[in-house]
Amino acid sequence: MKIAFFYALFFLLNKTASMAQGKVDCIKLSQELLYAVKTGEASGLTQTELATLSAVELQKQLDSDAKRKSFWLNIYNAYTQLQLKADPGSYKNRGKFFKNRFIRIAGNNISLDLIEHGILRRSKAKLSLGYFNKLFKSGVEKKFRVEQLDYRIHFGLNCGAKSCPPIAFYKPEQIDKQLDLVTKIYLKNEVLFNGKDLTVEVPAILSWFRGDFGGKKGILRLLRQLQLIPENASPGIHWKKYDWTIALNVYE
16 A cells, blocks of 8 residues: 555645656656556546647657657557457457557647557568568657667567567566566566476567577577576477467566
């Protein structure tokens, strides 16, 4: 109870300070939205503020990859939860669900696919296993996309399924530590090494976007770094099946 009270007080004070200065803090808005989703509070006002942001001001504030990743991870995770809570049946057609531009940010209608593949993966083609860029890039992604692809974002995105990583509140000043942590936790819980058969089972995410990780060699290198397989091991990789069962409110 005390923790919830202090969180609410924190966001109220930040919001009041921003209003007093006559300037909206875009990243704090993304955090407020995610907090409202987590606690079940009304989020209509925050959604309206995000929808009516100045695109020029948003681009100005998101002036580093740390800020871009924090903002868009929060937005993706919050709106996924909002949509699935409002209409769980929309998940039956997942292709349509991810392509639907139901998110409005700074005057632009945006889809989950656009956030993930256009902005956070820097215009990567969705079905290319991470090896090819999109031929046609929208103006929105060109304006807001990251400068450099960071494979760790795959462990920060929660699409509402049981196999997704848990949701965190991302902050620019802590983003590297946070992404390192969620990467380690998720893979530690998902990776299964079999020393007898010299095989390793890894989550489907690594298969879908293997190019983001540097291919199979890059994946094995990451597993060694995290001490999930022996230092000199080169096991055969088996991809685990993804569980698309809806699982909401999964927070760190």
